[in-house]
Amino acid sequence: MRAAGILLAPALALATVVPAVISPTVSVAAAPNPTPTPTSPTPTPTGTANPGEDAGAGNAPVDPGRYQNNTCRNQYAGPASSAGQPWAQDRLQLDRLNSFATGRGVTVAVVDTGVDFRNRQLTPARAPHAASFVQDEDTPIPPWRDCAPGGHGTLVAGIIAARSIPGGGLRGVAPLADILSVRVAPGPEQGSAAALADGIRYAADNGADVINVSIVTGTEYDPLGQAVRYALDKGVVVVTAAGNTGGNQGNAQQWPAEFAAEKGYEGLIVVGAVDEQGKVADFSTTSVPVSVVAPGTNLASTAPMTNYQRGQQGTSFAAPFVSGLAALLVEKYHHRLTPVQVKQLIEDTADHPGLDLPDRSYGYGVINPYEALTQLLPQAGATRRPETGPAITPLPTPTPADATPRRVALGVGGASVALTLLVIAGVAVTRRGRARGWRPGPDDGAGAGR
Numbered sequence: 001m002r003a004a005g006i007l008l009a010p011a012l013a014l015a016t017v018v019p020a021v022i023s024p025t026v027s028v029a030a031a032p033n034p035t036p037t038p039t040s041p042t043p044t045p046t047g048t049a050n051p052g053e054d055a056g057a058g059n060a061p062v063d064p065g066r067y068q069n070n071t072c073r074n075q076y077a078g079p080a081s082s083a084g085q086p087w088a089q090d091r092l093q094l095d096r097l098n099s100f101a102t103g104r105g106v107t108v109a110v111v112d113t114g115v116d117f118r119n120r121q122l123t124p125a126r127a128p129h130a131a132s133f134v135q136d137e138d139t140p141i142p143p144w145r146d147c148a149p150g151g152h153g154t155l156v157a158g159i160i161a162a163r164s165i166p167g168g169g170l171r172g173v174a175p176l177a178d179i180l181s182v183r184v185a186p187g188p189e190q191g192s193a194a195a196l197a198d199g200i201r202y203a204a205d206n207g208a209d210v211i212n213v214s215i216v217t218g219t220e221y222d223p224l225g226q227a228v229r230y231a232l233d234k235g236v237v238v239v240t241a242a243g244n245t246g247g248n249q250g251n252a253q254q255w256p257a258e259f260a261a262e263k264g265y266e267g268l269i270v271v272g273a274v275d276e277q278g279k280v281a282d283f284s285t286t287s288v289p290v291s292v293v294a295p296g297t298n299l300a301s302t303a304p305m306t307n308y309q310r311g312q313q314g315t316s317f318a319a320p321f322v323s324g325l326a327a328l329l330v331e332k333y334h335h336r337l338t339p340v341q342v343k344q345l346i347e348d349t350a351d352h353p354g355l356d357l358p359d360r361s362y363g364y365g366v367i368n369p370y371e372a373l374t375q376l377l378p379q380a381g382a383t384r385r386p387e388t389g390p391a392i393t394p395l396p397t398p399t400p401a402d403a404t405p406r407r408v409a410l411g412v413g414g415a416s417v418a419l420t421l422l423v424i425a426g427v428a429v430t431r432r433g434r435a436r437g438w439r440p441g442p443d444d445g446a447g448a449g450r
Helices: 087-092 152-161 193-205 222-233 257-261 315-332 339-348 369-374 403-435
Strands: 006-008 107-112 178-183 210-213 215-217 237-241 269-274 292-295 299-302 308-312
Touching: 087 292, 107 152, 107 193, 107 315, 152 178, 152 299, 152 315, 178 193, 193 210, 193 215, 193 222, 210 315, 215 237, 222 237, 222 257, 237 315, 237 339, 257 269, 269 315, 269 339, 292 315, 315 339, 315 369
Parallel strands: 107 178, 107 210, 210 237, 237 269, 269 292
Antiparallel strands: 006 215, 299 308
16 A cells, blocks of 8 residues: 655645655654644554555544643744734735625635634634544644634635625635535644545545645555545546646656546645736646646735734645635536536636646636636536637737827718718708798898798
8 A cells, every 4th residue: 555644735834845754654753843733653543444455545533522621832922013014915816706696605615734714814613523634643733723723724714715804905815605614633743644545535525615725745545546536526626736746856746736637536735826927836736737827925814823924835735725726716607517527617707828828837827816716607508619729829018009090080081971971961951941931032132921
């Protein structure tokens, strides 16, 4: 059985490949964590499944009775009291979307490090059935807390569904969607591919309409692919980060993204990152089948407890923009779209990069939520636009205007107006003549009698 540790993809410093480990339930050694979670020297899985045979095939989550009042140690509010006016919101024109959809009635699962719903922009978004699959903590942290540095899962949730508040610049793509928190890792470079697979299955079975996966592994793990396929087959949209191994990181393949190249995963949406100029970020992995790209640098979002984190980057934070858009489409089409249809709408309405499509780095381009929500849904069986085509030709520069045609037009126009006035005058005279029986009128200076 193939196994892999998992790693987060929030920033370049965390975009390192974790080597395969012996058992899919063994946690990868933790990176330095300013808000550490106590762990035992060796994992102690809960549940009745044999971790060596059935890992990733529906293991039970941590017993909620063990959460008690456990919380993160040495955790503080976000460092920024304001999110400012996030550039990504302006770029995606989020304020134009409310008349079409808001995510109301749609549940997005954030399979991540937990979500801290104490942040007031997330408190109303909390969905029932939150669960944790982090099995090796002496004092289990509940899924409504986020002990990762900076609050990885909380940041992701804010991009998807942060509520608007008076005077606040930040809002989610789907600001009325609900967030199902499924905790599968305590922090960077911690956790297991088995927990990730279990979390995806759990989300699919507990009300998720969309599943956001901003956690990746550098080694293929069969139960993880089976979990993604299970969710897709149930009609759940699955969105995953491409990974952060681009540039000088070697561009190593990442999973679940790489599964999108295989038959049966046609609905899996893989998201890369672009910067404020619309250029693919150097760290964004391009060795996987990228579907679309979304903002992934210099981002702001909700932090644990309260306040905000700013200056964030990574495909981890590009993916939730697409998950939020998927939630809007699910609402607009009354939960009737298949994952493949949602993916096709998002790809077909993206701002195409003027390259052969799909492009290795951009996929079909930068997402365009407004276009996706206003596009007519293609009829079943309709031919999709070709996946490759000529690059978009720039518009030619207009030549200086020639005043001569304008003068001629004015001259002709003036003559036409004069002719029209003469015709109108003739009509008036004719009508008056008929009223008099065509008798000549009195001469000037003559009496008034007729």
